[in-house]
Amino acid sequence: MLSMSLRIAALGLLAQQPGSGYDLLKRFETSMANVWPATQSQLYGELNKLADAGLIEVTDVGPRGRKEYRVTDAGRAELLRWVTKPQDDPQFRSAGLLRVFLLGEVPATEARKYMEAVTEDAESEQRRLQELRDTLCRDDNDAAFYGRAALEYGLRIQAMKAEWARWLIKAIDERIPK
Amino acid sequence: MLSMSLRIAALGLLAQQPGSGYDLLKRFETSMANVWPATQSQLYGELNKLADAGLIEVTDVGPRGRKEYRVTDAGRAELLRWVTKPQDDPQFRSAGLLRVFLLGEVPATEARKYMEAVTEDAESEQRRLQELRDTLCRDDNDAAFYGRAALEYGLRIQAMKAEWARWLIKAIDERIPK
């Protein structure tokens, strides 16, 4: 019962704006995907659990059994509690970094090739996030403000990653003579 | 059956140097913990699966049932295959970034307080990694070289994170008047 980040992600999106599971799913596919991705299956299950726990409630049932959800006061309290108590976050894991860690076990040419791919990937991710930022609304509400802040973090990560990868490639090249 | 990063982490550590599950566990707790953490329970299970799959083999059984493992040729091939084909990596997830994304749903004072904690956390992590780097051996072998490269990545991330957090705090302060 630790962590529960998906639970919070769904709760938080509903706090920003009410909607159905289907609506939420769209928002997960766009903005939230870069921060905490979730599948359709998982999301619908979580919404039912949130409703059972009284953190959200169904305000309306529309066509095709569409359930309109809204956060409750208890839900807002839980959200505040989670945001201000960053105790039980899941540990950092990176398959990309694991690869780097093990790069010594493959031929140097393969290692270099991998790092080149990392550079290109970081650069293309950077472009993708730049485009995303340009298409974003210029709203001055809180959600848009912090959304842009999270996006800025992603941009800085990719810039750093590309720079680091180029630095490592140079170091590999200087080592090869040995 | 996708991803399998723990499987590779264990295989890779054994490729760097043979040893028992217990030996491996120690290496997971120290160096590998920063890249791909694993629990004792998970590791022993994975070692048996790797042996069943013929990617590693038991070369010796010592006191207390200690099993000495070593990678096989098939294991080395699998390692090379995984490193050079970064297709099925698990998606990026960050509880910290999720918090930032949802910071608009809590009072501004709480949001600011959280970002201050982020700054401090990044700075202390940076110090921890600096200390780790200083205690590391100066070996010039491949494993040490790429281990330091991964560590450098962590250092740059923390530096970037601290800088970004300070930038965001400034932006929050400039927004408060509204």
Added chain:
DNA sequence: TGGTGCATGTAACCTGTTACATGATTCG
């Protein structure tokens, strides 16, 4: 009326965590 999109749900499976469980060896 037929296709696309809306809308939700279930089942099987894999990964990862926590807790429990057991016993041998070494050293003071």
Added chain:
DNA sequence: CGAATCATGTAACAGGTTACATGCACCA
């Protein structure tokens, strides 16, 4: 001999992915 450490394992559960399954509503 008792404590710490070496050494491996199992069981229960939570979180996440994939695939399957179903049906309504809207619009051309």
